Amino acid sequence: MTRTYTPWALLAIALALAAVYLFPLYWMYVTSLKSGSEIFANPPSFWPAAPNANIYADVWARRTMSTFLWNSVIIASGVTAITVILGTGCAYVLARYRSAWIDLGLFAILMLQVLPASVMITPLFVGFNQIGLLNYPRTAVVLAAAAKAMPFFVVLVRATFMSVPRELEEAALVDGNSRVGAFFFIVLPLARNGILVCAILTFMSAFGEYIYSKSIIQSPLLQPASVGLSGFLGPNSSDWNAIMAYSAIYVTPILLVFVILQRRIVSGLTSGALK
Amino acid sequence: MAKFFNSLRDGVGFDLILVGAAMVFLLALAGLPLVYNVLMSFQQVDMFTLGQLIRPFAGISNYVAVVQQPEFWMVTRNTLVFVVGSMAGQFVLGFALAVFFAQKFPGAATIRGLFLVSWVMPGLVVGAIWSWILAGDFGVLNSILRGLGIIQSNIFWKSDPSFSIWAVIIANIWLGLAFNMLLLSVGLAAIPRDLYEAAELDGANAWQRFWTITLPMMRSTIGAVLSLGLIGTLQQFDLFPALTEGGPANTSNVAGYWSWQLSFQLYDFAKGATVSVMMFVLVLFASILYVRSTRHEVRG
């Protein structure tokens, strides 16, 4: 808009802003590579004196991270599967019609979207206890977290379906498809990218799920990585290099997926979140 | 019967199945618990009655007991401070960044997209990182602030009662900032360029253009972003166990975390349910704002 400063100066400012904003991530990786004494150096060093990656293997083994991460994967997969299977069809119908009933359904979905997990956990826990579901704690967490994830998924995927022209489905019907066929062979393939992005987002957020797992899963063998992290995290924690190494192992896969799919995720979000 | 199957293939039966499956699931795992929650807040719940549906009726005694808890007003105040502080920080910084990234320069969209990593990270990990950054004696924030001469002695962010809630707010602003910025960027991009050109020809300077064009044109976006911010802030939970556990002495405790503590640390499920019903009323208010601000999109 202004001609006085060049785009390159703006780029430099942007990079500086990004550096400041992403500093916490940098700090996580740097701390994890420092020795136990270097982390308490004053002033702190912004680059480790003797980077030592052994701590990763050490934390991995000592904190039984393979078990924790495996449980995270199981829970996140279950949540994603339920959310995608049930949510996609629901989003499609909510996108296709326009009526008072649809408005009501959308309203209900929006209401569910805003329910905090901390409001739901008490009744869910007591209810699961009554029907005996607490004996299958991971299943219980998957069900609870899928209900939490679904509204957001439906809202985003609905926006994707709205961008698939209605005429394409109608053309397929006239060409000889049933509703089922037109949905699976025309509408779904065209909405595939949006659904995929939303599924990945669902997976990522379920991968980091904490409150339900913490409240419902008692056995360390079944707990996900978030609960594992909370085990040695508290106001008085001190082995920060280990905590940061654990965190780094935990989030690096998510960060990689995000960076690779950044463009798609951002465009998926922007088209859906405001609609 | 044949008619029924035909409707599944060709008619509204197909739609009803698709929407019905999801609705039944949500009803069972969100609708019912919500009702059950309200029911429990009027019941006497203890270890012996935990497994029963019909428990002694308690009237409003749970509500009275909750309000009479010594920490009730502290928690209420903290919840307000947390909500207002987080939202204000996320929105103002997010808006500033959105305006900045709306300028044309190489890589603008990509760099802006990178900001969103904060949003996809597990809340507990974000809490852990900030817990370390905000540590009192060895935290990097303190040493940066000292280096810049802003503070003389260390601030004990997590353990000083006058700062503890702000420790969580800072982490929460970082967490939600990028999402605010992204949504506001979308709103900014939707303002037609020629409006600015017309205003420039009419003699408006950049500041006047912001107030007379950008802000009014962004009204509905701002409404949606603020209500989404309110919702996101009320949903925030993971930062509390990672940073302060509500302490010291409840000075950083908010309704959501308190409700969880009552249920899962003190095993007082009735009080936990009562607090979460109170919180639900707050959320209901937020969602009415949200639905109102997105209504034109819903009707589209």
Added chain:
Amino acid sequence: MSAEPQIELVGIDKHYGSFHALKNIDLTIPKGAFVALVGPSGCGKSTLLRSLAGLETISGGTMKIAGEQMNGVPPRKRDVAMVFQSYALYPHMTVEQNLTYSLRLKRVPKAEAARAAREVAETTGLTPLLGRYPRELSGGQRQRVAMGRAIIRNPKAFLFDEPLSNLDAALRVHMRKEIRALHDRLGATSVYVTHDQIEAMTMADHVVVMRDGVIEQQGSPLELYDTPASKFVAGFIGSPAMNFVPGKVSADGQSVQPDLPGAGSVALGRSVGAGRSVLIGLRPEHLQVGGDGPAVLRLPVSAVESTGSMTYLTLGGDPEIMVVDTGRTSVKAGDTISVSIEPGNVHLFDPATEKAI
């Protein structure tokens, strides 16, 4: 227009909630006919066409295609093909896949489907494009694919919903002829929706004029032009639109006096109710500047627009009278001129009911 009926609509009603979109539509379309549904935007043309395709459920009446009752039958069992305004090409399929989609659904053997695709591509000029995706085609090419996709089906009826409105003017004129030629060659039955009366008039054997969910009038193009049943049809068919001037029938019922200063009375060549008030309809192309007949109107010229082959003169102000003069003219804005008309070309309408008299 003699063959047995291919499409029969009796008393069709369609409600959208409280909105009555189609009101008691009766329409019979013989086999092999090219029927145009025309009317202003929002009058229900698309709704009627989509009801025929089975994309909308009708609220009442009976609908038959080739003698079979179609109420409640899903689109895939109706054996009709439709060309959409947006073309609705499947973006994830090549041109060939788009063309053969319906055949694949019918489990036609691959080789046979490929041969059919080649044949259709030949007739529609798509042969070099068979491997491309819709996004790699121009607007006109997409339109042809949409046509080809319908042709390959050899359906009981072709349904077109404003298929040319996304093309530029020159291509539109060309495609009009091409679609009509295809129709004749295939011996198909076509229902063609358009809001453009020129398209309807030039392409169709039978034109159905709709307004607010009812059929205002139907007939051959020239019938509609020569004997419009109402002021609405008279104003809709013909370009530029017919002029309407209030007036009064003379005492003997043989002539009419326009209610404009300086106007002379016009012979009708027939007898109508003496002394009644009427709306006089005068087509711009029937008004002759300084013709031989007695002057009907004598008015100042307010605008002269010349296209080279034609000159459009706007006379007076309230109401404005449009006159089309072939060739060139020396008339300038500000001149006052007289125009005349043949008695047989005067249309009369009842000012209250707007029906033709």
